[in-house]
Amino acid sequence: MSESFNSELNYITLQDAAPVVLTPHALYDDDRVGHAVIVPGVVNKRDSALTVSAAPGLSEEMIKLKKIFHETGYTSEPIIAARLRDVTIDLWLGICITTDGQLIDETATVGYQIDPSYSSPILTQNADTFAVFEEPILHCFHRAIGAYGHFIFDGLIPINQLHDAIRNGFRVLVPSYVPEWAVKILLEIGIPEASIYRPQASAMRFKDVVIPSSIQSLSTFYPNANLCNEAPRVCRRLIRSNYAAIGMKSIVA
Numbered sequence: 333m334s335e336s337f338n339s340e341l342n343y344i345t346l347q348d349a350a351p352v353v354l355t356p357h358a359l360y361d362d363d364r365v366g367h368a369v370i371v372p373g374v375v376n377k378r379d380s381a382l383t384v385s386a387a388p389g390l391s392e393e394m395i396k397l398k399k400i401f402h403e404t405g406y407t408s409e410p411i412i413a414a415r416l417r418d419v420t421i422d423l424w425l426g427i428c429i430t431t432d433g434q435l436i437d438e439t440a441t442v443g444y445q446i447d448p449s450y451s452s453p454i455l456t457q458n459a460d461t462f463a464v465f466e467e468p469i470l471h472c473f474h475r476a477i478g479a480y481g482h483f484i485f486d487g488l489i490p491i492n493q494l495h496d497a498i499r500n501g502f503r504v505l506v507p508s509y510v511p512e513w514a515v516k517i518l519l520e521i522g523i524p525e526a527s528i529y530r531p532q533a534s535a536m537r538f539k540d541v542v543i544p545s546s547i548q549s550l551s552t553f554y555p556n557a558n559l560c561n562e563a564p565r566v567c568r569r570l571i572r573s574n575y576a577a578i579g580m581k582s583i584v585a
């Protein structure tokens with residue numbers, strides 16, 4: 333559990349909520365609760381620490397920089413996706429809670445940054461008071477998804493990894509905090525408009541939901557090289573769709 337979260341709440345990780353290990357294909361083609369690795373973890377290392385120097389009078393700043401660049405590497409955790417049953421989702425913060433009252437840890441990280449008080453109806457109201465969505469759905473977008481880098485690495489690439497799930501009938505949850513330009517990009521990479529679900533409620537219950545751990549936004553702090561390597565594939569899909577739409581080459585810088 334991340335530090336400074338409300339200690340009075342009960343938290344559970346995606347992996348603990350869905351402990352059965354599945355293949356990525358079984359995640360959406362099967363009917364079991366479980367989790368699968370969709371982007372492997374990786375150890376990122378360089379041969380030596382960087383040398384940091386500074387002009388006279390900047391010794392304090394230099395000490396801070398040396399602390400940052402002293403480490404010669406870090407480990408990026410794999411990105412998993414978990415399939416869960418009967419989860420209530422706050423559609424303003426993006427946080428999720430199980431039927432037995434456990435807050436899903438990965439969904440809480442960004443939500444806490446937005447609203448440390450967690451003033452969410454899903455924490456104070458009975459789950460039976462919320463409308464229920466019966467179809468299987470992907471919940472990939474945290475509350476800060478309007479920042480372009482977050483959208484690409486925390487949302488778009490994981491959705492691209494789960495594209496077969498959409499072909500098999502999963503919808504994509506697009507809360508009102510997701511900007512219109514992001515919706516247009518989803519359409520550009522080939523997600524049918526009918527597969528995008530845009531509820532207007534403050535919260536809803538979802539009977540069958542897949543949540544990737546990228547919703548925690550750790551890629552911002554510990555970039556996963558395997559995740560980054562997927563970015564060109566997504567960009568190529570955008571290029572092809574633009575080429576087909578306007579009959580000319582597009583360049584993604």
